[in-house]
Amino acid sequence: xxxxxxYKPIVGAGVVEELRILGDRLRNRRVVNVNSTxxxxxxxxxxxxxxxxxQEVGIDARWEVIRGTQEFFDLTKRMHNALHGKPDxxxxxxxxxxxxxxxxxxxxxxxxxxxxxxxxxxxxxxxRARRDxxxxxxxRCHIDVSAPAxxxxxxxxxxxxxxxxxxxxxxxxxxELPIPEVLIAPSIDPLSDKNRELRExxxxxxxxxxxxxxxxxxxTQVSRxxxxxxxxxxxxxxxxxxxxxxxxxxxxxxxxxxxxxxxxVLKEVRERAADDADIHVVDLPPTSNIEINAIQRASTVVIQxxxxxxxxxxxxxxxxxxxxxxxxxxxxxxLQITHKYSGILTHTVEGTAFWIKMLLSAPEFAAKLGxxxxxxxxxxxxxxxxxxxxxxxxxxxxxxxESVVEL
Numbered sequence: 245x246x247x248x249x250x251y252k253p254i255v256g257a258g259v260v261e262e263l264r265i266l267g268d269r270l271r272n273r274r275v276v277n278v279n280s281t282x283x284x285x286x287x288x289x290x291x292x293x294x295x296x297x298x299q300e301v302g303i304d305a306r307w308e309v310i311r312g313t314q315e316f317f318d319l320t321k322r323m324h325n326a327l328h329g330k331p332d333x334x335x336x337x338x339x340x341x342x343x344x345x346x347x348x349x350x351x352x353x354x355x356x357x358x359x360x361x362x363x364x365x366x367x368x369x370x371x372r373a374r375r376d377x378x379x380x381x382x383x384r385c386h387i388d389v390s391a392p393a394x395x396x397x398x399x400x401x402x403x404x405x406x407x408x409x410x411x412x413x414x415x416x417x418x419x420e421l422p423i424p425e426v427l428i429a430p431s432i433d434p435l436s437d438k439n440r441e442l443r444e445x446x447x448x449x450x451x452x453x454x455x456x457x458x459x460x461x462x463x464t465q466v467s468r469x470x471x472x473x474x475x476x477x478x479x480x481x482x483x484x485x486x487x488x489x490x491x492x493x494x495x496x497x498x499x500x501x502x503x504x505x506x507x508x509v510l511k512e513v514r515e516r517a518a519d520d521a522d523i524h525v526v527d528l529p530p531t532s533n534i535e536i537n538a539i540q541r542a543s544t545v546v547i548q549x550x551x552x553x554x555x556x557x558x559x560x561x562x563x564x565x566x567x568x569x570x571x572x573x574x575x576x577x578x579l580q581i582t583h584k585y586s587g588i589l590t591h592t593v594e595g596t597a598f599w600i601k602m603l604l605s606a607p608e609f610a611a612k613l614g615x616x617x618x619x620x621x622x623x624x625x626x627x628x629x630x631x632x633x634x635x636x637x638x639x640x641x642x643x644x645x646e647s648v649v650e651l
Contacts (some may be wrong), residue, residue, distance in 0.1 A: 246435040248300055249564040254434050255628045258540075263628060266635040267301025268312040273638065274304045274357035277613035280320070280366035282309045284468070284498065286430060286557045287386055290630070293433040297631055303638075308353050310367045316345040320366045321505055327365065327389045328472065328552040334399050342369060342399075355379075359638055368403045380641045386430065387554040388417040388575050409641060413555045414576050426637055431630035432560045432621070437533035439564055442541055449600035451536035454494075454526050461544040461604050466536055466561070467496045468651050469509040472552040474572070477593050479516050479523060481549065484597035486522065489604045495622075496526040496539055540565050545603050545610065549596055550574050560625045563587065563617030566631065568610040570599045580625065586617040 248260050272623040277295065279287050298305035312320075319341050326332040346369035362368060363384045374381050374608055383404050389397060398417065404410060410425045412418040418425055432439055443465050451458055463482060467473035475495050482493040495513060498506075510599050528535055540546060546562035546569045553575025560580055562569045571577045573589035581587035588603070590596045603610040 246433075248297060250435055251626075253524055253630055254622070259628050259632075263632055264301055265634065266639070267298075267303060270304035270635060270638055272304055273359065274306075275359045275361060275638065276306045276308055276355060276357040277361045277363065278308045278310060278353065278355075278367045278370060279363035280312075280317075282307075282312050282616045286555070288530075289433075289436075289438070289557075290430060291363075293436060293627055294634070297627070298635075301635075302634075304357075306357070308347045308355075310345070310370075311352070312345040312349075312366070313341075313342055323396060323399060324376075324387065325363055325472070326393040327387055329391050329393055331393045332396065334395050334639070339399075346370060346372065346622050359641060361526065362407075365400050368400050371403050374406065380409075381407045382409045382411060382637065382641070384411045384428075385417065386413060388552070389419055390416075398413045409637065411637065414579055417554075417576070424640075426633075426640070428630065428633040428637065429576070429625060430555045430557055431625050431627045432557055432564060433627040434564060438537050439561060440537070441565075442534070442538055445543050446534070447538040448584075450535050451542055454496075454524065454535070454539075456494060456524050456542075458542060461489070462494060462542055463491050463545045463600055463604075464496065464539055464541075464543040465495040465498050465545060465549065466549040466558045467548065467550075468539060469506045469513060471509055472506070472550060473497075473649055474549045474551050475509065475513045476516050477551075478547055478597070479513070479611060481547075481593045481596035481600060482523070484507060484594065485600035488601050491544070491604060492522040492524065493604075494526060494539055494543070496528060496536060498528045498530045498532065530539060536561075537565075540567060543567060545570060546581070547600075548572065548577065549590070550577065553577055556580070557625075559587070560621045563614070564621045566611075566614035566618045567588070568603050568613040569617060570603070581617070582619070582620075585613070586620045587613055 252260050277291055281288050295305045295307045319338055322332050350373055360381045364386055405422055410421055411428050413429055465478050514525050517525050540562050546567045548556055548559050548571040550572040555576035559569055559571050559577055569587040570590055583589045588599045
């Protein structure tokens with residue numbers, strides 16, 4: 245795994261030095277991160293890379309994962325969707341399921357740290373331990389909770405309000421809370437297997453393994469098989485575009501251990517694709533990082549046609565590879581894409597189809613979008629910036645009431 249020195253050619257020596265200075269200020273502080281899955285999804289990917297780098301600069305960082313029954317993860321998936329706005333009703337039995345899982349995890353986890361960093365709604369109830377431990381607690385929300393279904397926010401709000409700090413990915417994602425709030429965008433790691441440079445031979449080997457030929461343009465969406473990622477809409481847009489330009493589609497994704505709905509969505513995607521030889525549905529394990537990297541690099545155009553989105557790191561992944569990206573104008577995607585400058589924002593199946601045709605027919609314009617997008621990611625959405633912001637948040641926890649953190 246890459247150490248900080250290896251980021252210097254990408255972000256500059258000054259950025260790395262700043263991280264070491266912040267680490268000195270936080271040396272030996274104990275920080276435990278808690279989320280709901282060790283593989284699958286952006287949160288797990290970030291923690292997998294971030295925790296070792298925090299340890300490198302002197303922070304005693306750990307990562308714990310909660311456990312739960314199928315019933316619990318079915319509930320938290322519903323909660324996730326409802327926080328995004330999907331109508332649902334939560335009952336006293338739902339509350340009991342959530343509380344039981346929380347109590348089981350409180351008994352099993354070691355939360356004895358200076359700072360407990362809780363990620364998303366699933367483990368939010370662990371805040372009950374704060375009273376006995378007397379430490380600092382941060383709640384990190386990676387999703388957009390600005391317009392939840394009635395009853396969804398109320399389910400977790402009494403828990404969130406007991407934290408010392410809330411972290412959101414963008415201003416428009418947040419809620420008004422009686423505790424301090426900070427904004428920290430997520431990031432990608434340019435040196436991870438999913439984002440590092442690959443040889444042409446590596447890319448071709450992956451295409452051969454998944455049965456895709458590189459003799460005509462490739463349009464790709466990389467996402468879990470999730471209704472909010474609209475893979476069925478991607479297929480419809482592709483079919484419209486293919487009436488004018490010859491191309492092929494790869495829908496590549498997988499599942500996370502905390503997402504029980506993925507198998508049903510994958511089944512629907514395969515039924516919609518049927519026996520179309522130009523549509524490749526690829527179900528990969530969540531650790532298939534080199535394969536995803538290769539598929540993105542082999543693509544002519546990358547799509548992220550989300551209907552709802554937290555931040556949508558697959559957009560930054562594709563932009564980092566210099567690819568023109570067509571993406572839904574939802575969630576954190578507009579923070580990553582300026583329309584017709586660093587990518588394309590779309591709202592409909594027909595609009596997505598139009599831009600697929602346009603970018604495949606105008607390669608110079610497509611290349612300029614990719615070039616601008618890569619620089620935007622370099623300046624805003626790489627792991628080193630994310631690490632700095634988290635360490636500043638940790639320092640803020642120690643200096644609340646002061647307006648400036650002196651380094």
